Structures are given as structure tokens and as C-alpha cells.
Amino acid sequence: MEQPRSFQVWAAIAACAQREGTAVSPRHAVITCADALAAAGAGLSVARDGVPREPVLASTPLAEELEELQFTLGQGPGMDTVAGRGPVLVADLTIPDARHRWPLFAPAAAERGVRGMFAFPVAAGAVLIGVLNVYRLPAGSLAPRELLDGLVFADAALVLALDERGGIASGPDGLADAAVSARGAQVHQATGMVAAQLGVSMPDALAALRAHAYVTGQRLSDLVANVLARRVRLDRVNSSPEPGRQPSAPRAERGEEE
Amino acid sequence: MTTADRRVRDAFIELTDTLVTDFDVIDFLERLANRCTELLGVSACGILLADHHGVLNLVGASAEQARLLGLAQLQNAEGPCLDAYHTGRAVQRADLNDGDPRWPSFTAAARAHGFASVQALPMRLREQRLGAVNLFSTEPGPLDADTVALGQALADAATIGIVHQRALARSEVLAEQLQGALNSRIVIEQAKGFLAERLSVTVDDGFSIMRRYARSHHRKLTDVATDITAGRLDLARPPASRETPPVP
Numbered sequence: 001m002e003q004p005r006s007f008q009v010w011a012a013i014a015a016c017a018q019r020e021g022t023a024v025s026p027r028h029a030v031i032t033c034a035d036a037l038a039a040a041g042a043g044l045s046v047a048r049d050g051v052p053r054e055p056v057l058a059s060t061p062l063a064e065e066l067e068e069l070q071f072t073l074g075q076g077p078g079m080d081t082v083a084g085r086g087p088v089l090v091a092d093l094t095i096p097d098a099r100h101r102w103p104l105f106a107p108a109a110a111e112r113g114v115r116g117m118f119a120f121p122v123a124a125g126a127v128l129i130g131v132l133n134v135y136r137l138p139a140g141s142l143a144p145r146e147l148l149d150g151l152v153f154a155d156a157a158l159v160l161a162l163d164e165r166g167g168i169a170s171g172p173d174g175l176a177d178a179a180v181s182a183r184g185a186q187v188h189q190a191t192g193m194v195a196a197q198l199g200v201s202m203p204d205a206l207a208a209l210r211a212h213a214y215v216t217g218q219r220l221s222d223l224v225a226n227v228l229a230r231r232v233r234l235d236r237v238n239s240s241p242e243p244g245r246q247p248s249a250p251r252a253e254r255g256e257e258e
Numbered sequence: 259m260t261t262a263d264r265r266v267r268d269a270f271i272e273l274t275d276t277l278v279t280d281f282d283v284i285d286f287l288e289r290l291a292n293r294c295t296e297l298l299g300v301s302a303c304g305i306l307l308a309d310h311h312g313v314l315n316l317v318g319a320s321a322e323q324a325r326l327l328g329l330a331q332l333q334n335a336e337g338p339c340l341d342a343y344h345t346g347r348a349v350q351r352a353d354l355n356d357g358d359p360r361w362p363s364f365t366a367a368a369r370a371h372g373f374a375s376v377q378a379l380p381m382r383l384r385e386q387r388l389g390a391v392n393l394f395s396t397e398p399g400p401l402d403a404d405t406v407a408l409g410q411a412l413a414d415a416a417t418i419g420i421v422h423q424r425a426l427a428r429s430e431v432l433a434e435q436l437q438g439a440l441n442s443r444i445v446i447e448q449a450k451g452f453l454a455e456r457l458s459v460t461v462d463d464g465f466s467i468m469r470r471y472a473r474s475h476h477r478k479l480t481d482v483a484t485d486i487t488a489g490r491l492d493l494a495r496p497p498a499s500r501e502t503p504p505v506p
Contacts, residue, residue: 184331
């Protein structure tokens with residue numbers, strides 16, 4: 001139940017990208033997640049400043065329709081995930097509780113044959129990128145293993161989205177550092193420090209940290225230790241002591257460098 | 259009723275009061291960790307919660323977060339909390355200098371921090387194992403059975419605080435609450451780092467400043483942290499940020 005689960009999830013995502021012959025991206029996390037959770041589809045919506053903004057990805061037309069529907073109606077488990085701080089897991093959208101909570105969305109989803117819906121925040125604290133929504137036709141809870149997998153897929157989507165934003169490739173090499181939420185408190189503390197240094201949002205700060213580790217060829221955990229010890233500041237990357245002389249504007253666009 | 263009994267009673271009344279009102283889970287766990295050190299006569303207490311990667315995260319601690327954080331993270335490889343979490347049983351090591359070969363890295367680190375004995379109490383909810391409460395003492399020696407029983411009661415209170423729905427009618431609620439508690443902790447860590455940089459203080463001081471602000475303004479710690487991370491609240495120059503924060 002520990003690390004191997006994350007690695008299996010990552011391996012499945014990487015295999016999906018390889019079949020398509022493209023670089024691994026958040027889309028592969030969405031597609032693979034739908035498969036792993038025996039879903040009729042999955043979708044990714046992005047949030048900015050803590051507010052859901054727009055659906056961006058869907059693995060099937062049905063998922064796309066339901067993603068759009070949540071935004072059109074302004075309600076649904078995915079919307080509540082962004083407003084709250086954890087996943088919103090709905091085993092059956094047709095029960096009174098669900099109809100009461102989402103009076104427009106729940107019946108509309110049920111009409112389209114979707115009875116189970118599971119919304120996972122694509123987030124680590126204030127680093128909130130969006131929501132991963134999983135749609136299933138039959139009613140029923142996720143099995144414990146499916147639930148854990150869903151959470152890990154959401155983490156994977158977070159890392160992929162951050163690295164896309166940072167303009168770097170999340171190759172298999174980065175996998176050891178990939179599980180953001182499992183990296184302990186230091187990464188989150190360093191993210192806060194970098195946000196203050198650069199005057200950027202928390203998602204941009206974590207994207208900048210990951211990109212800086214990548215372009216300077218360090219492990220994220222080593223960079224984090226240096227930031228916390230105030231040996232490295234990201235607003236003065238030119239004077240930072242590590243090797244890799246590429247003084248990056250940390251969010252500059254960058255191709256794959258491997 | 260003895261003085262000790264009264265203190266235990268008062269602690270549970272305080273914790274129960276916290277639970278009844280609209281409370282902040284991290285603030286609750288911090289209070290609980292501090293009460294544990296007082297009531298159980300130990301030097302430090304950490305509350306560790308497992309996430310979906312099976313990784314134990316420090317979600318609440320008595321004083322000296324930084325010291326406990328390192329010891330908490332080590333226990334993802336070895337240590338009493340890992341054992342208590344996996345077995346669902348209390349784990350005790352009365353003397354860290356006893357030559358017992360268990361947990362060599364953890365033992366060395368705990369000793370380097372000046373601890374002489376350690377205890378881990380499981381956090382469980384029915385069949386599910388959630389984490390463990392970690393107790394450290396600078397003196398060697400076992401905790402007596404009454405103290406362990408009281409410690410387990412406090413560990414159970416921590417579990418109830420995290421899973422604060424009265425009726426877990428839906429099996430999904432537990433997962434939602436657990437993730438909520440873990441995520442609250444992350445927001446707080448991010449806000450601590452932000453304040454540390456902004457105010458040129460240590461990360462631990464950043465936390466104290468944030469907590470004092472939350473208490474004096476009667477706001478939830480997590481809400482204050484969220485506002486800080488979103489740039490909606492600037493504690494850049496708090497009027498009283500220089501003084502040592504009061505121990506709760």
C-alpha cells in the first residue's frame with residue numbers, strides 16, 4: 001500500500017503516453033485514471049485563485065458533457081471540491097442527499113446515466129490547480145484501493161500540470177520526487193518562502209521550485225533544504241551556488257533538456 | 259478528586275468544547291499535543307496521520323515543531339509510530355540507550371535530540387488505522403499503565419477530532435475528513451514559510467505569529483493560513499510580533 005502504488009500509477013500514465021508517442025501530460029493522467037477506476041470517463045477542470053474556471057480535459061464525450069454541465073449550472077461535486085479542502089465522493093447521485101445538495105446537477109447527471117461521481121482536488125494545500133472528476137455509470141462506493149488510486153492520480157495530475165506550467169518535462173526520473181503531498185512539510189514551507197520571494201501565487205511558487213531543481217539538476221528535496229536554510233533564494237538565482245549555470249527566470253519556457 | 263484528576267477533567271472539557279463549536283482541526287491537534295505533554299508527564303508529543311501514499315505526516319505537535327518533524331519523517335522507514343500504525347498496538351521503548359537493535363536511525367536521532375524514552379499509541383477508527391501519537395521523554399523509564407490508558411484516551415480524542423462527523427453514515431466521509439485534515443496542515447506549512455520569508459523569522463516563529471493572530475481575532479487557524487497564502491491577509495508588521503508567544 002505504500003510507495004509501489006504511486007509507482008504503479010506513474011508507470012500506467014507513462015505507458016499511456018508512450019502508446020500515443022507523446023510526452024507525458026495531465027491528459028494521460030485523466031485517461032489512465034478513468035480506466036483504473038472503471039469509470040465511464042474522467043475530466044479535469046482548472047481553478048485559479050481558489051475558484052473553478054473552466055473544464056480543460058475529458059477522456060470521453062460523456063465526461064466532457066458533465067464537466068461543461070457543472071460549469072453551466074454552477075454546481076456539482078467538483079465545484080464543492082474546490083470550495084472545500086478535500087475530495088467529494090458521491091456513491092449515488094440519485095439519493096435524496098445528493099439531490100438536495102446539487103438540485104440541478106444531480107438529476108441531470110443521473111439522466112445521462114451517471115450515478116457515481118468522485119471529485120478529487122488536484123492540489124497540495126494552497127497549491128490548488130483544479131479538480132479531477134471521475135464519472136461512473138453504476139451507483140456504488142469506490143473500493144478502498146480505487147479510492148487510494150484516485151488520490152494518487154490527482155497527485156500525478158498536479159505534478160504534471162505544475163511541470164507543464166514550469167515548462168519542464170516530468171520524465172520518469174522525476175518520479176521519486178513526484179508525490180508532492182508525500183514530500184513532507186519542508187516542500188510546503190519552501191513553497192511559501194518562494195511565493196514571498198518572487199511575489200507569485202503558491203502554484204507558481206511550487207512550479208518555480210520544481211523548474212529550478214530541474215534546470216540546475218538537483219533533487220527537489222536538496223533544493224528545498226537549501227531554500228529553508230536560506231542558502232538559496234529563487235529571486236537571486238544568478239548568485240546561487242549550485243552548478244548548472246542557466247540562470248533561469250524560473251518560469252521561462254523551456255524545452256526538454258535531457 | 260485529586261489535582262491530577264482535575265487537570266484531566268479540565269483537559270477533556272476543553273477538548274470537548276473545542277469539538278462542539280465550529281473548530282479548526284489543526285488548532286485542535288496542537289492543543290491536544292500540548293495537553294498530552296502536560297497530563298502524561300512527557301517532554302514532547304507529535305500526532306502523525308497516514309496519507310494515501312501510506313506516508314506518516316506530522317499534523318500536530320507540542321512545542322518545537324522542527325525537532326519533532328525530523329523524527330516524524332524518519333519513522334516512515336522505521337520507528338515506534340510506524341510499528342504502532344501497522345500493528346494497531348501501543349509501542350513502548352523505556353530506554354533508548356538499552357542497546358535494543360530496533361530502529362537504529364530513529365534511535366540515534368531521538369537520542370541526539372536529548373530524548374531517553376519513547377512511546378507510540380495507535381490512532382484507530384473501528385477497523386481502520388489512521389496514524390499514531392508519539393510521546394517523547396528526556397528521562398528513561400516506562401510509562402505506567404494508567405498513564406498509557408490516559409494517553410490512549412487522548413489519542414482517541416485526536417481521532418474523533420479529525421473525523422469530526424458525529425455519524426459516519428457514508429463510508430466516504432472518513433476519506434473526505436482525513437484528506438481535509440492533511441490538506442489543512444499543508445496550507446499551514448505554506449503560510450508558515452511565507453511568513454518566515456516575509457518577516458525574516460524562523461518557520462516555527464512564523465507559526466507562532468499566525469496562531470497568535472488567529473486566536474486574538476477569533477478565527478480558525480486554517481482560515482488565517484488560507485488568507486495568507488492567497489495574499490488576502492498581510493501579517494507583515496503585526497504590532498506585537500516580537501514577543502514570545504504564549505504557550506497554549
